[in-house]
Amino acid sequence: MSKLIINGKNKLYGKVDVKSAKNAILPLIASCVLLDFEVGFLNCNEIGDVSVMLDIIKSLGGKYRYEGDTLFVDCSSVYIPELPCELSKKIRASVFLLGPLLARFRKVSAVTPGGCNFGERPIGMHLDGLKMLGAEVSGSEHLYLRAEKLTGAKIELPFPSVGVTENLIMASCLAEGETVIINSAKEPEIACLCSFLNRLGAKIYGAGTSRITVHGVKKLTNKISYFKPITDRIEVGTYMLATLNTGGEVEISGANFLHNTSLIKKIYNNTCKISLESDKIYLKCCGVGNGLGFIKTAPYPSFPTDLQSPLLAYACSLNGKTVIEEGVFKNRFAIANELKKMNANIYIDGNRAVINGTNRLHGAVLNASDLRSGAGLIISALGAEGVSEISGLEVIERGYFEIDKKLKQLGADITKG
Ligand code: UD1
Numbered sequence: 567m568s569k570l571i572i573n574g575k576n577k578l579y580g581k582v583d584v585k586s587a588k589n590a591i592l593p594l595i596a597s598c599v600l601l602d603f604e605v606g607f608l609n610c611n612e613i614g615d616v617s618v619m620l621d622i623i624k625s626l627g628g629k630y631r632y633e634g635d636t637l638f639v640d641c642s643s644v645y646i647p648e649l650p651c652e653l654s655k656k657i658r659a660s661v662f663l664l665g666p667l668l669a670r671f672r673k674v675s676a677v678t679p680g681g682c683n684f685g686e687r688p689i690g691m692h693l694d695g696l697k698m699l700g701a702e703v704s705g706s707e708h709l710y711l712r713a714e715k716l717t718g719a720k721i722e723l724p725f726p727s728v729g730v731t732e733n734l735i736m737a738s739c740l741a742e743g744e745t746v747i748i749n750s751a752k753e754p755e756i757a758c759l760c761s762f763l764n765r766l767g768a769k770i771y772g773a774g775t776s777r778i779t780v781h782g783v784k785k786l787t788n789k790i791s792y793f794k795p796i797t798d799r800i801e802v803g804t805y806m807l808a809t810l811n812t813g814g815e816v817e818i819s820g821a822n823f824l825h826n827t828s829l830i831k832k833i834y835n836n837t838c839k840i841s842l843e844s845d846k847i848y849l850k851c852c853g854v855g856n857g858l859g860f861i862k863t864a865p866y867p868s869f870p871t872d873l874q875s876p877l878l879a880y881a882c883s884l885n886g887k888t889v890i891e892e893g894v895f896k897n898r899f900a901i902a903n904e905l906k907k908m909n910a911n912i913y914i915d916g917n918r919a920v921i922n923g924t925n926r927l928h929g930a931v932l933n934a935s936d937l938r939s940g941a942g943l944i945i946s947a948l949g950a951e952g953v954s955e956i957s958g959l960e961v962i963e964r965g966y967f968e969i970d971k972k973l974k975q976l977g978a979d980i981t982k983g
Pocket residue numbers: 588589590592658659686687688689690691692693725726727728729730755871872894895896
């Protein structure tokens with residue numbers, strides 16, 4: 567297992583660039599199954615989860631290639647409507663293929679997906695939604711979905727799930743008639759997927775709102791050569807928090823600040839200067855900030871659960887108290903026990919973390935058990951006194967491209983071990 571070794575207390579200075587969002591590119595790749603031509607996605611990095619998704623596409627009979635940072639995906643030759651067991655277990659996003667494979671082949675077999683380990687991650691809502699469109703589902707660990715045809719339906723989600731919204735959009739854009747998804751998720755990655763599909767000829771209305779309407783079409787026939795996905799707001803947020811935690815000054819390019827409004831509101835005026843441009847965030851830390859008060863993670867546009875661990879890590883070294891309530895994945899506090907090894911003062915009470923900041927965090931031997939807690943540990947280690955060793959680098963690399971190199975360029979004392 568590879569690890570990162572970080573000697574803390576070096577301020578981050580300089581420029582860092584963020585590329586296409588992991589959570590945008592994964593459903594975009596899945597949606598290529600609906601197409602019989604090649605599409606190029608611009609501005610892409612080969613992060614771990616994307617590589618696994620591409621291996622799955624290959625095992626279905628599809629092809630991909632990179633030209634520089636453009637990823638070309640060609641699913642015209644996909645012929646196997648069967649998700650490979652081992653690869654699917656590696657990433658949660660494999661579930662995004664159920665909708666498009668069902669739309670293309672009217673049948674699909676799969677295993678329940680894997681992914682980051684932060685408690686139960688059921689797929690019942692995906693299956694219920696696909697059933698409403700006409701799928702018959704059998705099996706439990708091994709799933710078989712079949713549909714003579716997909717027919718539009720009115721589907722009200724019990725929770726605005728990102729993945730379910732995306733899966734149902736992909737399945738319904740080739741269904742017969744109109745589908746209405748009520749209580750749909752509003753994340754920018756969904757709007758990105760819809761704008762891609764609409765350019766190809768889909769008829770999707772209301773993306774970015776809690777009611778999405780899809781008028782089914784027979785085929786997506788508008789060939790486009792390139793599409794530019796949105797950039798990674800979680801990676802942007804991670805670099806923002808890392809900058810603040812080290813007391814540095816960094817310009818993040820490729821950042822759409824509108825997608826990070828909930829984080830910016832929290833840190834604005836808290837001993838830092840921020841200036842925002844259309845595709846840049848400039849951040850200058852002017853001292854140790856105060857505790858952040860109460861924050862609850864919830865679906866977009868609220869504070870994202872994916873930045874909860876990075877924020878928690880930052881809160882550990884502020885002056886005063888922060889209370890974080892996790893409103894999406896109730897048990898997503900694996901980072902807390904690791905941070906306690908660094909002398910952090912954190913108390914977990916159900917789905918709440920109470921953090922009393924201290925300026926006495928020190929390096930420790932740590933383990934990244936999931937992607938975002940790994941990012942949080944890096945943030946803490948960068949600001950702590952002394953050396954930290956973070957194992958589980960491959961988990962972090964699922965979503966962060968060359969994070970060690972980018973941080974080193976900003977002045978961090980960081981090496982891969
Ligand atoms: C996506 C993101 C992930 C992010 C999450 C929430 C991708 C690739 N991943 O994951 O980074 O943390 O959104 O913003 O885009 N649920 C059910 N049954 C289901 C599906 C979901 O109960 O069938 C629950 C989940 O357990 C969770 C909530 O719904 O409590 C939200 O999860 P969801 O939005 O579906 O997350 P993902 O789409 O898997």
